[in-house]
Amino acid sequence: xxxxxxxxxxxxxxxxxxxxxxxxxxxxxxxxxxxxxxxxxxxxxxxxxxxxxxxxxxxxxxxxxxxxxxxxxxxxxxxxxxxxxxxxxxxxxxxxxxxxxxxxxxxxxxxxxxxxxxxxxxxxxxxxxxxxxxxxxxxxxxxxxxxxxxxxxxxxxxxxxxxxxxxxxxxxxxxxxxxxxxxxxxxxxxxxxxxxxxxxxxxxxxxxxxxxxxxxxxxxxxxxxxxxxxxxxxxxxxxxxxxxxxxxxxxxxxxxxxxxxxxxxxxxxxxxxxxxxxxxxxxxxxxxxxxxxxxxxxxxxxxxxxxxxxxxxxxxxxxxxxxxxxxxxxxx
Numbered sequence: 001x002x003x004x005x006x007x008x009x010x011x012x013x014x015x016x017x018x019x020x021x022x023x024x025x026x027x028x029x030x031x032x033x034x035x036x037x038x039x040x041x042x043x044x045x046x047x048x049x050x051x052x053x054x055x056x057x058x059x060x061x062x063x064x065x066x067x068x069x070x071x072x073x074x075x076x077x078x079x080x081x082x083x084x085x086x087x088x089x090x091x092x093x094x095x096x097x098x099x100x101x102x103x104x105x106x107x108x109x110x111x112x113x114x115x116x117x118x119x120x121x122x123x124x125x126x127x128x129x130x131x132x133x134x135x136x137x138x139x140x141x142x143x144x145x146x147x148x149x150x151x152x153x154x155x156x157x158x159x160x161x162x163x164x165x166x167x168x169x170x171x172x173x174x175x176x177x178x179x180x181x182x183x184x185x186x187x188x189x190x191x192x193x194x195x196x197x198x199x200x201x202x203x204x205x206x207x208x209x210x211x212x213x214x215x216x217x218x219x220x221x222x223x224x225x226x227x228x229x230x231x232x233x234x235x236x237x238x239x240x241x242x243x244x245x246x247x248x249x250x251x252x253x254x255x256x257x258x259x260x261x262x263x264x265x266x267x268x269x270x271x272x273x274x275x276x277x278x279x280x281x282x283x284x285x286x287x288x289x290x291x292x293x294x295x296x297x298x299x300x301x302x303x304x305x306x307x308x309x310x311x312x313x314x315x316x317x318x319x320x321x322x323x324x325x326x327x328x329x330x331x332x
Contacts, residue, residue: 012181012189013133019071020172020300048263052168052288062103064171065149072173084113085144089124089292122320124292130193136178147173148292157219168288172296195326205321238327250274259318260284260294
């Protein structure tokens with residue numbers, strides 16, 4: 001779609017709007033304690049999670065993604081005809097193929113450009129934002145829907161109290177638009193992105209199945225203490241890279257919107273990096289860990305309640321199975 005000649009010297013990928021969707025069914029810690037040997041006090045103390053949303057029977061990842069994407073389009077004042085790129089971050093696709101992004105694309109009536117999935121587990125949204133940004137700043141595409149959508153409840157072992165209490169379902173989305181900037185820190189849009197992966201850590205967080213190995217979907221498995229031990233250091237690494245790239249400090253950031261995995265990880269990372277608690281957006285108590293959906297869900301919450309406003313500097317970061325981890329700084 002388009003030509004690279006459309007690129008201006010300082011094109012930026014600007015967020016035009018964001019949206020989210022959560023399934024109606026809410027599963028509280030007290031309800032969970034009737035299914036597995038756990039308690040509200042145990043879960044809250046270790047994770048900060050009080051409840052999570054669970055997709056209904058027949059409610060698919062793409063359906064969640066469609067609703068979040070439509071909300072983002074509405075917030076942006078745009079229609080399906082304005083979009084020429086759809087990137088969906090998910091680890092729980094509707095099908096092995098086609099890509100969930102194409103299902104969402106068709107459901108929304110988008111007929112131009114490309115649609116594909118990105119699989120980086122909980123880091124998926126940061127990877128997807130980074131990917132869409134490259135397309136837009138190259139001049140090849142004009143507007144992108146970037147979606148994080150998950151139905152992690154479908155891959156949980158509901159007898160494993162170490163994992164089933166952590167995750168929930170949901171979707172969030174943003175509309176990115178290529179706009180000219182002047183190349184300065186005052187530009188709106190994506191200012192810097194940093195991605196990392198290290199497959200040596202696969203056994204610490206993985207799903208024990210797949211079409212190419214077991215022929216099954218499998219269940220999520222995690223060495224919780226090991227993930228916690230690595231998480232804070234890895235998150236700190238990519239955040240420091242992002243701040244250094246723009247010659248910024250933690251004080252310059254208006255809002256820190258981390259992946260919502262565990263309140264203890266979020267607070268330890270924020271403290272280590274020097275982010276004031278009032279600058280940290282936390283939704284893990286209401287949503288649990290929604291993997292690739294967690295950051296856009298948190299962004300939409302902070303925009304809708306008036307915290308994130310035009311011109312604010314927003315830092316997002318995540319860590320997921322693989323391991324994958326990444327960060328981005330965006331001027332809203």
